Structures are given as C-alpha cells and as structure tokens.
Amino acid sequence: MLTSFTAHLLQAALLLAPQVTAAGSSAPSVTRPGRPPDTLWQQRVSYSTEARLDEDAQVLHAVEVVRYHNASPDTLKVLFFHLYLNAFRPHSIWARTEQRKPFDFGALRDPDYGYERVRSAELVPWGRGGSGTGADASGSGARDRSLTAAYPFAPDSTVVRFDLPRPLAPGDSTRVRIAWDARPATLCRRQCRQGRHWDFAQWYPRVAVFDTAGWEDHPLHPQGEFYGEFGTYDVTLDLASDQVLGATGVPVEGDPGWKPDASSPDRTVDYQRDWYGRPVRLDDPGLLDGPASTGRKRVRFRAERVHHFAWSVDPAYRYEQGHLGKVAVRVLYRPGDLDWDLGAAVRRTIRALRWLGGIYGPYPWPQLTNLHRLEGGGTEFPMVIMNGGPGQGLITHESSHQYNMGILANNEWKEGWLDEGMASFLTNWFEREHGVAHPWARTMRAARAREAAGATQVVSEPSEDFVDYATYGAMIYTKGSVVLRMLRWLVGEDTFREGMHVYYRDYRFHHVDGADLQAAMEKASGRELAWFFHEWLRTTWTLDYALGDVHTVPDGTSGWKTSVQVTRRGRAWMPVDLAVGDSTLRLDSRDESQTVTVVTTGRPDSVVLDPRGVLLETSIENNRTALPAHDP
DSSP, X not given: OBOHHHHHHHHTGGGTOOOOSOTTOBOOOOOOOOOOGGGOOOOEEEEXXXXXXXXXXXXXXXXXXXXXXXXXSSOEEEEEEEOGGGGSSTTSHHHHHOOSTTOOGGGOOTXXXXXXXXXXXXXXXXXXXXXXXXXXXXXXXXXXXXXXXXOTTTTOOSEEEEEEEEEEOTTOEEEEEEEEEEEOOSSOSSSEEETTEEEESSOSOEEOXXXXXXXXXXXXXXXXXXXXXXXXXXXXXXXXXXXXXXXXXXXEXXXXXXXXXXXXXXXXXXXXXXXXXXXXXXXXXXXXXXXXXXXXXXXXEEEEEESOOOEEEOTTOEEEEEEETTEEEEEEEOTTOGGGTTTHHHHHHHHHHHHHHHHSOOOOSSEEEEEEOSSSSEEEETTEEEESSOOHHHHHHHHHTTTBTTTEEEOTTTOGGGTHHHHHHHHHHHXXXXXXXXXXXXHHHHHHHHHHHTOOOOSSSOGGGSSSHHXXXXXXXXXXXXXXXXXXXXXXXXHHHHHHHHHHHHHTTEEEOHHHHHHHHHHHHOOOOHHHHHHHHSBOOOOEEEEEEEEEEEETTTEEEEEEEEEEESSOOOOEEEEETTEEEEEOXXXXXXXXXXXXXXXXXXXXXXXXXXXXXXXXXXSEEEOXXXXX
C-alpha cells in the first residue's frame, strides 16, 4: 500500500523524526530456518456471500456462509473474525490513535462514519443450505447453533469472537452464517464512499488467521495492514442496473457493466466466465431470493486461492482492457482524469506485471483489475489494485503486491517490510531497468539521514510498536527496501533472482515470513545468511566505513602500489567494495581496522569505499579521497 500520506512522508518527513531508540538496541534473533514447503499447514475457508447495496439508505445488507476447515493440530474452542470497517468510526483503536487532520475518524458523526454491524450469527449444520462432509462444531438444537458476538478489544469492534458450542477438532469442519450491514466512511482511508462511488476495500466479516502462533486476532491500527486465510470466494452482488463494477475474481454470472472505451487496447470484453469451469456455489446465504427487482441487476464473482475480496462501483466508470498472455488486465477509471485515458494505465499495468513475472514466476490468477479510487495513493488486494492515479511507479508498487502479499502472504502487521519494503525495492529495481536515472538516490539519502540521527527502530517488529507513522514508513518502506538492495548486492543479482524464483516456487499460496525468504536465498546462494537478516532486520546496529591513511608509490617500473587503511565504526558489519583507480576488490574482514595494498598499472586518481553506494552507512563523507596526479 502506498497512500498519499505515506508518499508525502517518504518525500519529506522521513528526515525529521526524533531519535527513538538507542543505537545498539536489538530484538531477539529468530533462528528458525525457513519451513520446508511440504510441512506447511493452513486452515481452509470458503465464503458464499450475497449482498445488496442500498444507495438511498447508504448501506450494504449482506449474508455470508463461511466454511471453515481446521487443518491445524490444535482443537479450536472459538472463532475470530475481523470487522475492519469498524476502524473508521469513533471509539476504534484507529480513531483513538490517529487524531490528526484530515484523518480524524473520531470526529465523524452519522452518517459519515463507517461501520460493519453483525445482525446475527449461527452455525449451519451440514445438509442445510449446502452439502458437506465431516464433523462440525454445531450443536443439535437452534439454541446450540446461535453464536453470540463478543468484542475482546471493546470499545474497538474490529475483532469479533464467537465461542463454539463444541470444540472443533483437528481435521473437522464447520459452517458459520453471518448477517451484517456495512457502510464505508465518507472520509477516505483504505475505503470510501462519495456520491454513487463506493470503494469496498473492506466490507465483510473476514475469518482471522490461525497459524503456528495461534489466533492472529489483531485489531486494525493506522500503522500496519492485513492478514487472511486463503480460500474461495463466491460473491453475488445486487446493484443498481447502471452501476459499473470491478472486483477480485471473474464474473461468472451477470453484467458488471463493462463497455470498452474507444481507446481501450482490447475492444472486446474478455469476461473469462469459464476460467473456473462451471463453479457450483457451495452454500446458499438466503438473502437474494427470487429475481432482481426492476432497475437492479445481480453479478456473481468467483475467486479461488485468494485471501480477500475487494470491489468498487461507480456508474461513471470507463472501462479499458488489455492482455498479458491469458491474463486479462482491466482498468476502470473515473472520467475527468485524462492521465488514465488512451490505454495508458492498461499498458503500464501490463508492463509492470510482465516484469514482475520475470522476477517471481508466472502470474497465476486470471486477471488484474486497476480501479481508480477516491483516495490518493494506492492499496493492494488479490487481483485488484485501487489507485488514486495512473503513474508507472504507483502501478508497479501496487502490482508487485500481487506477489508479495497476495500470493506470498506475510503477516503485514508483524513483518510489514516483507511486502511494503519489497514493493518499494522492486519499484526502484523496475525503474532502474526501464531507464529512470538514479532511482535509489532519494531513498538512500533518507535512509542514511535516519541512521545518522539515530532515529530508527528495529525493522522487523509489530507495526503499532513504531513510535509514529513517519518512523513506521521510514523503517518498513525505506529501510526495508534498502536492506533488500544490500541483500541483492551481497549474493549477486543473478543469484538473487534465483532466490526469488525459489521463494515463489516453494511458498506461493502460503503464509510466509522473513525466515522463508532467508531460506530461499540460502538455497539459491549456498550461503548462510542468518547474520544478515538478524543484523539488518532485528537490530538497530549502525555501519560506517571510513578511509584512513592512503599512500601511493611506484611499483618498480610498470605500476603503482597503493596502501589503504579502512576502519569500521559501529557494531554492524558488511563486506565493502574498495575502488582504487580502475581496480575494485571486495573486503570481507570483520576487523575494526585493516590495511590493504592494491597494485595498479596506472597511477590511481582516487580511492573510494562502496563506489556503487549500496551500503546503509551513517556517513558517506569519509568514503572518498582524491589522490594527487604527481608527488608533492
């Protein structure tokens, strides 16, 4: 995600935050190696959802049936769901944390604030509303099936807990039917509604992840993002007939309202209705009985192997389409912003997706939709990016999240660097390979200024533990990207590419963490990298190499001998390149001071440490010295 506020911080405020940690502090080292792919377990879920958007009443009425299979080795006594829209209202943790203008959700009044209100919840026995096999946690009577909502972080209600009447044993399944009403806020922040435009980035009760750490029942904070279980979404939306819809997945039934604009690269709509064969909806939520009423329509979308479903509607949306092989690339944009027109956003999205496929592997989903949203910046979801503008950098950043977040699903509030730092790194890499001059210059200046000021925190820590949003952005986006750049330099670009292929091949459609990326890079490089991941992600150690005494003397009659003293300040360590004239060698000594001698054929005119400017140092002023052209 790259919000307009985050972009502003990365341009200016990154350099201004106060010191927040001692230079030598560190977090506990994580020694667990990456998990072998064949040992991974994940819960399995499916959502059968029906929803009706009442624009006059400004509310979405909806019902879902969630099938939940316990693939873990643990017996579960409760189920947790996220109600993320409840962050955008008074009394939420988000509202109490972020009170600065213009994002003060605590100041909103009805009907401007957002909400997600559970109307009822019950367990659905097998045989009712669908078919299934296996044991479940439902009781025998109606009273046993009813679930009572409890809010463990009240007055915040972004997490709801349901106690099960019977424990759900390993290997067993259950079904939960939830009816709720939802309304985005009129203040845009990861969701929004204005007029007849609705950005449903968050909108439904989303089952929380249960993983090796237990329930990830984490309330929504301004710093940090989302984490979900992979599954199948079958969503039917009842809308005004003139609404134009973009969403996760493919429309297997109904008319989303796509009419290609004259400038669309493709002039025939590719609905991809048969991508999933002829999918049968597993369960009937029971909300949309009978045909759609006059002036309304129903559109059914299907998505598989995803952990979220997002959508937007606007009757004014214009539609453009292109293809990358069999993958459809859709753009729905609001008229009036000519930067989106003439197929520009389609081409930029295809360009980004093609390049990303070379880094990771083939894009596995049927389509990617780029939706023009109300808020500036951008936010990512499986098969959907919601962007405030069509710039290539923003599109590349958000498109990269289809891989780093969407397919390789890290816990974004625990290790945000793994998707946001990765996205920022990939964007700069993309720009370098597409002719942008000095794409790393601003990033490196900002990161070094933070290091020099001591205004850092451990990168790999929960998002809400950062002292403020500026520090969160500086550590997760900026330093996270610089760390990955150093890793690429350390192992070599070809090896790094192979490591990314391994990472994608071994862990796609799984929950991942930094140890999994480390394991992939170790497999590709044949090197032990625990020291690197610990030093740069779990400590605030600093690095500063400096040139000391430099002496150049003739070496017989055919060359020059240069003696260079190199000192290392700070607790961190990295190999460092030393350029003496046209000759470069890599120093890997961990000594605090070392002297090396370099023989060159010509008299060197300069000595430079880290000539490519890759290392994250507190200072680079002591990295270069000019040599006289002749003896004094």
